Amino acid sequence: MIRLESEGLVCAIAQQLGGCIAGLWLDGVPVLRSSEQPPASARQSGSYPLVPFSNRVERATLLWQGTSHPLVNNNAPEPHAIHGVGWQRPWTVLDSDDSFAMLAYEHRADAAWPFAFDSSQVLRLRGKALEMTLSLTNQSHEAAPAGLGWHPYFVKRPGSRIAFAAGGRWEMGPDKLPTTRSPSPGLDAECAALDVDHCFDGWGGVASLRDAVLHTTIRSNLQRLVVFTNGSRDTIAIEPVSHVNNAINLVAAGADGIALGLHVLQPGETLTAQMSIEVKRA
Numbered sequence: 001m002i003r004l005e006s007e008g009l010v011c012a013i014a015q016q017l018g019g020c021i022a023g024l025w026l027d028g029v030p031v032l033r034s035s036e037q038p039p040a041s042a043r044q045s046g047s048y049p050l051v052p053f054s055n056r057v058e059r060a061t062l063l064w065q066g067t068s069h070p071l072v073n074n075n076a077p078e079p080h081a082i083h084g085v086g087w088q089r090p091w092t093v094l095d096s097d098d099s100f101a102m103l104a105y106e107h108r109a110d111a112a113w114p115f116a117f118d119s120s121q122v123l124r125l126r127g128k129a130l131e132m133t134l135s136l137t138n139q140s141h142e143a144a145p146a147g148l149g150w151h152p153y154f155v156k157r158p159g160s161r162i163a164f165a166a167g168g169r170w171e172m173g174p175d176k177l178p179t180t181r182s183p184s185p186g187l188d189a190e191c192a193a194l195d196v197d198h199c200f201d202g203w204g205g206v207a208s209l210r211d212a213v214l215h216t217t218i219r220s221n222l223q224r225l226v227v228f229t230n231g232s233r234d235t236i237a238i239e240p241v242s243h244v245n246n247a248i249n250l251v252a253a254g255a256d257g258i259a260l261g262l263h264v265l266q267p268g269e270t271l272t273a274q275m276s277i278e279v280k281r282a
Contacts, residue, residue: 001038006099006125009279018042019049019091019103019121021152024130026279029213033153033235042087047152049134051086051105051119054149055199055226055245058177062114063252064145072112080176083151085112086119099125107139115144129278136272138265145248146263148273149222149241156229156236157211160191164225167202170244178245187227195230199245201261207238215282220275224261240275 001022002013012023012034020042023034032046042048060081062069071081074088091103103121107113116139124131138144169184176197184200191209203225207218220240229236243261244250251257257264263271 002093002096002101004096004099004101004123004125007128009125009128009130011123011125011130012036013101013103013123014038014042014045015093015101015103016090017045018087018089019105020045020087021047021123024277026128026214026281029281030155031214031216031277031279033155045153047150048083048087049119049121050147050149050151050239050241051084051134051136052107052113052115052117053084053145053147053248054151054239054241054243056080056082056177058175058246058249061249062145063249065143069114070111074112078176081112084147087151088112091121094120109140115140115142117144117146128280129276131276132274134273134275135270136265137270138267141267143264143266145251146265146271147241147243147247147261148271149226149239150275151237151239152218152277153235153237154209154216156191156234157213158192160209160211160236161189162191162194162207162209162227162236162238163188164200164207165204166200166225168200170199170201172197178250191229191236192231194227194236197226197228197230199224199226199241201244203240209236209238210282212282215280217278218275219278220273222273222275240273242271242273 004011024032122133166186170178222240226239247260
């Protein structure tokens with residue numbers, strides 16, 4: 001693994017395992033779900049990139065411009081395709097030093113995603129902050145849907161409290177797909193009491209997670225935030241994303257793609273997202 005360090009902040013990256021973050025610590029205290037060894041899969045890591053879409057595509061079938069594209073069901077027994085393809089593919093290290101790493105993944109059209117693209121991740125420790133940039137360039141010969149995001153699992157300690165402002169929340173059906181949007185101010189709540197797996201839109205780009213040990217601030221230029229935790233979990237996923245869950249197929253059913261955050265990239269166009277995790281001791 002690659003190990004980055006800055007002012008007591010340490011980040012371990014398992015580039016061959018979906019370009020995931022295996023661990024993030026401040027002065028030895030885990031910020032994300034963390035391990036000194038590579039996890040069994042990116043889904044057990046501290047964080048992984050979401051590219052070229054976030055969350056679920058209904059029934060692992062992409063409906064795009066009048067064509068139905070079957071995708072790989074990559075999280076069986078769940079019937080949907082989930083979180084793109086980057087988290088299940090090895091990434092290549094292009095450059096790195098003690099506090100910086102640049103990774104790349106080149107996708108050629110396959111059963112998991114029918115459009116070719118190139119993607120890159122830049123991870124940099126600056127002071128007590130992890131700064132990340134994720135980019136996707138459409139390398140196919142036609143317009144293609146695109147989305148980006150991250151799936152970090154933050155440690156949920158006793159007394160953890162999450163707070164962020166938003167404009168709306170997408171309700172979820174029993175199939176884990178969005179149904180309707182309801183107005184929502186966001187969250188300001190103790191994590192222990194939460195049972196949530198929702199996408200919030202109109203997010204202001206800042207979220208905080210505080211407990212008696214660490215104060216963590218998540219920032220992003222993305223406008224949607226997926227939050228997932230319940231009483232049985234010792235982590236809380238706080239996921240900046242570019243689009244609403246299942247946005248591509250909602251657009252195919254007549255929804256407004258702009259309102260859902262879906263990007264359509266012409267050949268050669270690039271989509272870029274930024275996120276940072278700033279940590280300090282309580």
